[in-house]
Amino acid sequence: xxxxxxxxxxxxxxxxxxxxxxxxxxxxxxxxxxxxxxxxxxxxxxxxxxxxxxxxxxxxxxxxxxxxxxxxxxxxxxxxxxxxxxxxxxxxxxxxxxxxxxxxxxxxxxxxxxxxxxxxxxxx
Numbered sequence: 009x010x011x012x013x014x015x016x017x018x019x020x021x022x023x024x025x026x027x028x029x030x031x032x033x034x035x036x037x038x039x040x041x042x043x044x045x046x047x048x049x050x051x052x053x054x055x056x057x058x059x060x061x062x063x064x065x066x067x068x069x070x071x072x073x074x075x076x077x078x079x080x081x082x083x084x085x086x087x088x089x090x091x092x093x094x095x096x097x098x099x100x101x102x103x104x105x106x107x108x109x110x111x112x113x114x115x116x117x118x119x120x121x122x123x124x125x126x127x128x129x130x131x132x
Contacts, residue, residue, distance in 0.1 A: 028121035032059045032077075035129055044116045050125060051075040051111035061127035068112035070094055073130075075111040076101040080124035087114050087123070102129055 027043035030053050034040070038060070044053030054062035054075070063074035070093055079087055084107055090098075094113045098104050111125065 028116050028118055028123070030054075030116065030120070031122065031124045032057075032062075033124065033126045034060050035127060036060070046116055046118065048116050049112050050077075050114040050116060050120075050123070053116060054111060054125075054127075059127065061130055062111060063130045064112065066112075070097055070110060070112055073097050073101040073110060076104075076108060076128040076130055077111050078105055078107045078126040078128060079109050079114075080126065081107060083120075083123050086119060 027045050029041055030044045030050060032040040032042070032054055040057065040059055042053060042057040042059075044050070044056075048056075049068055051062055051064050051068055055064055062077070064072075065074045066072040068075070076098065087109065090109060090113060094110050097110060098108050101108060108128070114120075
C-alpha cells in the first residue's frame with residue numbers, strides 16, 4: 009500500500025515516547041538520573057524511584073516540607089513560581105535557601121527534561 013502509514017497504535021506510541029529525565033543529587037553525593045512521567049510531580053518521581061531523602065510524609069499535599077529540595081541555579085527560571093502556600097510551608101523546612109522548593113509542587117514537563125534537584129536533609 010503505497011503512501012499509507014504502517015499500522016498505528018496510539019497506546020504503543022504513548023509508551024514509546026521518552027519521558028523527561030530528572031537528576032536527583034542526594035545529600036550523600038549519589039546521583040540518580042531517572043525518567044519521570046509528564047504530569048507527575050518531581051516528588052512523585054522521587055518516591056516512585058526510591059530516591060533517598062524525599063520523605064513526602066503528607067503524600068504531596070504541600071503540608072509537611074519533607075520533600076524539600078534545592079533546585080539547581082541553572083534551572084530556577086524554568087520551574088514555575090511558587091505560590092503563597094508553598095512559600096509558607098517552606099518556612100518550616102530545615103535550612104531554607106533562595107533555591108528551596110517543595111518537590112510536590114513542581115510538575116514534570118518536557119521543559120524540565122534534565123532538571124537537577126539537590127535533595128535537602130529531610131530526615132531529622
